[in-house]
Amino acid sequence: MIYFDNSATTMADPEVISTYDAVSKQIWGNPSSLHNFGEQAFNLLEQSRQQIADLLGVSLSEILFTSGGTEGDNWILKGTALEKRQFGNHLITTAVEHPAIHNSMEQLKDLGFEVTYLPVDEHGRINVADLKAALRPTTILVSVMAVNNEIGTIQPLKEVGDLLKDYPKVHFHVDAVQGIGKGISDLIFNDRVDFITFSGHKFHAPRGTGFIYAKRGKRIAPLLSGGGQERNLRSGTENVPAIAAMAKGLRLLLTDEDKKVAQQRAIRDHILDHVKNYPLVTLFSEENESFAPHILCFAIRGVRGETIVHAFEEQGIFISTTSACSSKKHMASSTLSAMRIPEAISTSAIRVSLDEHNTMAEADEFNAAFDKLYDQFKKLSNETAK
Amino acid sequence: MNYSEIMVRYGELSTKGKNRKDFIRQLGQNVRQSLQEFENLEIKAQHDRLHVTLNGEPDDAVIKRLSGVFGIENVSPSVKVEKDVAVIKQTAAAMMQEQFVPGMTFKINTRRQDHDFEYDTNQLNDMVGGYVLEKVPGIKVQMKKPDVILRVEVRLNGVFLSSEIIEGAGGLPVGTGGRAVMMLSGGIDSPVASYLAMKRGVKLDMVHFFSPPYTSYQALAKAKELTGKVANFGGDIQFIQVPFRKIQEEIKEKVPEGYLMTIQRRMMLRITAAIAEARHTKGIFTGESLGQVASQTLESMMAINDVTTMPVLRPLVSMDKDEIIKIAEKIDTYDLSILPFEDCCTIFTPPAPKTRPDLEKSRNFEKLIDVDALVKEAVDGIEIVNIKPNETFLNKQEDVFAELL
Numbered sequence: 106m107i108y109f110d111n112s113a114t115t116m117a118d119p120e121v122i123s124t125y126d127a128v129s130k131q132i133w134g135n136p137s138s139l140h141n142f143g144e145q146a147f148n149l150l151e152q153s154r155q156q157i158a159d160l161l162g163v164s165l166s167e168i169l170f171t172s173g174g175t176e177g178d179n180w181i182l183k184g185t186a187l188e189k190r191q192f193g194n195h196l197i198t199t200a201v202e203h204p205a206i207h208n209s210m211e212q213l214k215d216l217g218f219e220v221t222y223l224p225v226d227e228h229g230r231i232n233v234a235d236l237k238a239a240l241r242p243t244t245i246l247v248s249v250m251a252v253n254n255e256i257g258t259i260q261p262l263k264e265v266g267d268l269l270k271d272y273p274k275v276h277f278h279v280d281a282v283q284g285i286g287k288g289i290s291d292l293i294f295n296d297r298v299d300f301i302t303f304s305g306h307k308f309h310a311p312r313g314t315g316f317i318y319a320k321r322g323k324r325i326a327p328l329l330s331g332g333g334q335e336r337n338l339r340s341g342t343e344n345v346p347a348i349a350a351m352a353k354g355l356r357l358l359l360t361d362e363d364k365k366v367a368q369q370r371a372i373r374d375h376i377l378d379h380v381k382n383y384p385l386v387t388l389f390s391e392e393n394e395s396f397a398p399h400i401l402c403f404a405i406r407g408v409r410g411e412t413i414v415h416a417f418e419e420q421g422i423f424i425s426t427t428s429a430c431s432s433k434k435h436m437a438s439s440t441l442s443a444m445r446i447p448e449a450i451s452t453s454a455i456r457v458s459l460d461e462h463n464t465m466a467e468a469d470e471f472n473a474a475f476d477k478l479y480d481q482f483k484k485l486s487n488e489t490a491k
Numbered sequence: 492m493n494y495s496e497i498m499v500r501y502g503e504l505s506t507k508g509k510n511r512k513d514f515i516r517q518l519g520q521n522v523r524q525s526l527q528e529f530e531n532l533e534i535k536a537q538h539d540r541l542h543v544t545l546n547g548e549p550d551d552a553v554i555k556r557l558s559g560v561f562g563i564e565n566v567s568p569s570v571k572v573e574k575d576v577a578v579i580k581q582t583a584a585a586m587m588q589e590q591f592v593p594g595m596t597f598k599i600n601t602r603r604q605d606h607d608f609e610y611d612t613n614q615l616n617d618m619v620g621g622y623v624l625e626k627v628p629g630i631k632v633q634m635k636k637p638d639v640i641l642r643v644e645v646r647l648n649g650v651f652l653s654s655e656i657i658e659g660a661g662g663l664p665v666g667t668g669g670r671a672v673m674m675l676s677g678g679i680d681s682p683v684a685s686y687l688a689m690k691r692g693v694k695l696d697m698v699h700f701f702s703p704p705y706t707s708y709q710a711l712a713k714a715k716e717l718t719g720k721v722a723n724f725g726g727d728i729q730f731i732q733v734p735f736r737k738i739q740e741e742i743k744e745k746v747p748e749g750y751l752m753t754i755q756r757r758m759m760l761r762i763t764a765a766i767a768e769a770r771h772t773k774g775i776f777t778g779e780s781l782g783q784v785a786s787q788t789l790e791s792m793m794a795i796n797d798v799t800t801m802p803v804l805r806p807l808v809s810m811d812k813d814e815i816i817k818i819a820e821k822i823d824t825y826d827l828s829i830l831p832f833e834d835c836c837t838i839f840t841p842p843a844p845k846t847r848p849d850l851e852k853s854r855n856f857e858k859l860i861d862v863d864a865l866v867k868e869a870v871d872g873i874e875i876v877n878i879k880p881n882e883t884f885l886n887k888q889e890d891v892f893a894e895l896l
Contacts, residue, residue, distance in 0.1 A: 124895045144709060148886040149895070156896050166826045321820065352896045 107422045107467045111307075112254055112283060112400060112458035118309035118357060121350045125311055128346035136343050137332065146345050153345075153352035160359050161294065163318060169335050170348055173315035174282040174304030178205035178248075180339070181300045181317060184325030185246045185276045186213050192274070193243030197221045199231050199260070200443035201253055206280060207439070219243075225443050228391065229258035233268055246276040251284030251293050255427040255440040255456060256389040257400030259289060266297030276300060276323065282307055286358040286461075287397050288366035299323045305347070309460075310354035314347045358461075365461035370398035372459055372468045377401055379472040383479055385486055387450055389441065399460065402427060404453035405479070407486030413455045416481070420474040425456050492589055494550040494568035496651060499541040499557060502564040502661050510667070515541075518562045518664040524726035525560050525880055529553060554657055559724050559822075561690050562667075563659030567642070569651040574608060576618060579650050583619045583641055584626035586654050596633035597623065597654075601643040608645045615643060660690070665725030668692025671774040671804070672731075672767040674759065675699050677714040677832070680778030680807055682721050682824040683815050687806035688776045689725045696770065697721075697728055697878075698763050700735040710832035712884040719882035720824045727877055733762055734872040738865050745859040752844040753853050754860075756786055756795045761862070762869050764799035769870070775799070780807040780815065790847040797850060830885075 108116070128149065134140075136147035151165070158165045171177045186196065196213065198206055200222045210220045221239045223231045231249065240247075247269060249260050262279060269277050278300040281293045286308055293301060300323065305314030319325065331340030373390075380386050380403060389402040405413055410426035417424050427438035441451035457471070501518065519536030522543070526532055531546035532553070543553065550568050557566050570586070572578045587597060599620045601612040610618065620632055623641070644651040668691050675681045675697040685695055699714045715730055722728045738758050746754045763775055779787045786795065796803055807815055819825035883889060 127895060139707070145888065148888060149892050152886060152889060152892045153896060164826070349892075349895055356896065 107463075107470060109422060109424045109457045109459060109463065109467075109471065111460040111463075112456065113425055114306050114312075115309045115460055116462075117306075117311055117350075118354060120357065121310055121354045124353045125346045125350040128349045132345065132349075136345060137334065146343075149349055150343055150345050153349045156352045157316065157355055160355055161290070161318070163294070164321060166336070167318055167321055169317050169319055169339055170343060171315040171317055171339065172313050172344075173306065174203070174280070174302055175205040177282075177302035177304070177315050177317045178203065178280055179209050180328050181276075181278045181302065181319075181325060182206065182209040182246065182248060183213065183328055185278075185300075186216075186218055187326035188324050189245040189276070193241075193245040195219045195221070195241050195243040196246045196248070197223065197236065197239050197244060198248040199223045199225060199250065201225050201229055201255075201258070201440040202248065202250055203254055203280060203282070204439075206248055206250070225258075225440075227444055228395070229253050229256050229389070229440055229444050230395070231260060231265075233261060233264040236265060237268055240272060240275070244272070244275050246278060248278040248280065250280040250282075251289065252281075252287060252397040252400070253440055254283045254400075255438050255454075256402040257283075257397040258440075259284075259292070259395050259397055262292050262298070263295050266295040269297050276325075278302070283397065283400070285355075286362060286365070287369075287399060288362060289397070294318075300325070305351040305354060308354050308358040310351035311347045314344065314351040316351070366398050369459045369461065369463070372463055372465055373398060373401050373457070375465060375468045376457060376471055376475075377403075380475060385479075385483065387453075389444075389446070389454065399458055401457040402454055404450050404455070405482050405486070406450055406453055408453055408482045410453055410455050412485070413453070413478075413482070416478050417455075417471075417474060420478070422471055422474055425458070427451075427454050427456050492568075492570060492586060495545055495571040496569050497543040497545065497550065497553060497557065498567045498569055498651075498653060499543065499659075500564045500566070501540065502562050502659065502663070511538075514562065514664055514667050517666045518560070521560055521562070521664050521666065521726050522557065525556050525723065526553060527880075556723070558657055558659050560664075561660050561662035561692065561724060562664035564661065565656050565659050567653040567656050569642075569644075569653035571649045571651050574605075574645065574650055576610065576615075579615075579643065579652070580619055580622040582652055583643070584623050586652060587623050587627050587630060587639070587641065590639060590654065591627055591630060593629055594631075595629075595639065596631045596637040597639045597641055598632060598634055598637045599623070599641050599643060601645070603645045605645050605647050615645070619643060660724070662690035663692030665689045665692060666694045668694075669774075670694045670696070670770075670772040671776055672696050672698050672763055672770070672772050673776045674763055674778070675714055675718065676778070677710055677717060677828065678778070679812075679819050679825065679828040680780060680783075680815055682717050682778075682822065682828060683818045684776055684778035684806045685721045686724060686818065686822050686824075688804070689721070693774075693776070694725065695721075695728060695776065696766075696772065697730045698733060698766060699730065700733050700759060700762075702735040702739055705736065705739065707832050709830075709885065713827060713830055713832055715876070715878060715884040716882075717824055717827055718878045719880065719884070720822065720827065722878055722880040722882070724822070727879055730876050730878050731766060732874045732876070733766075733869050735759075735869065738860075738869060741860045741865060746856050748841045749843065749845045750848060750853060750856045751841045752786055753791065753794050753848040754857055756791075757798050757853065757857060758862070758865065760795055760803070761798045761866050764801050765866055765870050766873065767801060774802040774804055776804045776806065778807055779805045780810055780812075783812065786844070788846050791845075794848040794850050794853045797853070827885075 134142040134146040136150045154168050158168050214220050223235050276299050280302045282304045299320045301318040306312045327338045329340045334340050385406045387404045438451050529548040533544040535542045572582050599616045601615040641654045671693050673685050673695045697718050718728050718730050
């Protein structure tokens with residue numbers, strides 16, 4: 106099989122699983138226990154935290170563990186709203202965020218908060234002038250994703266950060282779930298960012314793991330109250346085996362990052378260069394540095410995305426319609442509709458998403474399968490080639 | 492840029508006439524100790540500067556460590572090239588290109604030790620400056636207060652180019668200000684007070700009161716690990732562990748509750764003073780800050796300080812908690828300090844300690860215990876370990892875990 110759906114999830118690395126297994130069997134004490142056995146688990150937990158902090162060039166106390174990207178996004182948004190509600194009730198995000206952001210915002214709206222969704226251009230990118238115009242004295246948070254999960258657009262985080270330097274009290278959040286290990290850490294860890302969301306299963310760590318970066322001195326209210334774990338900010342007995350496994354996954358991910366990024370980009374471009382010549386194809390991802398190296402989104406006009414996905418599946422190739430979260434609900438891609446792509450085209454969109462284990466040979470196989478299927482699609486398509 | 496050498500400029504010590512030699516020797520020793528893990532370095536302390544030759548060691552890690560050593564005004568990483576004008580020019584242009592931002596101004600400042608070199612300083616300034624202007628479009632020359640000064644030093648053994656100046660920690664070399672004993676609890680304050688004491692050149696020995704099972708071995712390990720962090724700023728530190736359990740139990744049994752804390756503190760200070768005297772050190776430092784807790788009111792300080800005539804120095808006395816935390820973060824002790832282990836100060840805290848203890852009453856209540864015998868027993872029972880910069884104690888399985896991670 107060829108797995109080209111790595112933005113949905115990645116295969117857990119065998120080495121990561123062996124860490125999970127070893128820790129589960131040997132170091133299963135509760136890190137909060139006073140005795141030596143618990144202390145061991147505590148030390149491993151903190152060493153994992155230290156390793157993650159060191160890999161990302163931040164401080165130990167700035168890393169807080171979560172259950173994944175959705176929790177991280179929910180926490181930073183709602184935690185900011187709770188923490189800063191006496192200072193303002195206005196939040197800003199983009200029209201192309203993951204549902205974890207969008208639906209959290211909608212929930213906050215129901216509670217009386219005001220939300221601005223920034224529009225995007227034809228590349229799926231926000232304009233910093235729109236952000237500037239949207240900022241109000243009551244704005245408490247700006248949340249902008251690093252890499253769009255559907256088409257791979259990299260948002261102008263540096264420009265956003267530079268603008269927000271004039272608004273030091275506004276929490277600046279970056280959802281970097283799709284951005285880690287993709288050669289843009291300088292952009293993600295820009296000098297203004299306050300909070301960042303990460304998810305473990307997008308980089309070969311077990312499901313149900315994740316962490317947030319919270320800049321020292323920036324406060325958010327806890328959503329999970331209880332025994333006071335994670336500095337009293339996120340209660341619940343720590344998932345030490347999964348956390349240790351995630352720390353390892355991150356180390357493996359960031360080893361030779363440049364090489365891996367170049368390889369993914371080369372494979373992505375190899376497919377992109379191939380499909381772009383077909384008249385029924387509309388490309389959404391672009392072949393330049395302002396798009397992430399691992400995501401390719403395009404439509405075969407006149408054929409439904411689901412049909413394309415299943416047709417590739419029959420060839421042993423796994424891809425997706427634009428995002429795993431929306432694909433089963435038969436919704437048009439939210440990113441593409443924000444880009445004002447007509448629904449007739451956006452429902453034909455598919456996403457190829459790579460990781461560092463994919464190969465050029467797989468890309469060739471994909472291209473060959475594409476040629477074969479395209480002939481069938483051509484007959485199927487109710488649209489004439491333009 | 493691949494730097495080959497780091498030049499260290501001395502701080503305040505340049506002004507101290509006849510002690511200068513001692514200062515330079517001490518600073519050289521401190522620098523050597525704080526850089527001991529980098530095996531290939533060559534360190535030479537000269538009368539006006541100190542030179543660290545990298546020999547392939549990572550420049551950023553060495554600079555980071557150096558910028559924490561007291562007595563250093565600033566450091567400049569430099570590139571050593573052969574005495575060939577073409578190479579000098581190319582290196583200079585590459586250095587300026589790396590730092591260039593639109594509108595940047597620069598000048599070349601040449602110094603020549605080797606007077607046999609074929610060009611003099613003016614010629615070199617002109618040639619190198621001209622080449623940079625040509626190769627870095629948009630850069631401008633400015634003689635008065637340029638953004639960057641590119642220093643070119645023609646020495647006998649090569650030519651050294653440097654353009655960056657990284658600020659050092661200032662202060663005086665640790666060891667030139669005498670030796671004192673520090674009362675280290677393991678909280679946020681005492682490591683910061685240690686740091687500030689060291690900043691004025693004082694070499695510290697740490698005294699830590701250990702009272703198992705009322706305090707945990709983790710609390711002891713944490714105090715030692717904090718000592719390792721503080722040692723980053725002045726080299727190895729002697730850690731003196733004092734058995735305190737018996738004294739605490741005696742006090743708890745015999746002294747009225749309101750004075751538990753005051754008498755306990757008096758005993759701690761007595762023991763510390765006895766240790767300080769025995770080691771011929773000249774003072775006691777503490778992390779006390781006025782008004783922070785019950786034992787840190789003026790009344791309390793008077794009632795406690797009563798037991799010794801040795802100077803008790805409190806660098807944090809008028810600092811706010813926020814200011815203290817800022818320094819703790821800077822010196823990387825904050826995360827450790829807030830680890831939640833019981834230490835000897837929290838466990839025997841009575842529900843309502845006297846914030847204004849009476850001196851006479853303190854003296855009288857103390858007569859209820861056998862002070863001299865208890866102090867002697869504690870001092871006889873001390874254990875001393877030498878702690879190296881960055882030495883770790885909390886996580887003994889660090890290496891085992893590293894395999895898993």
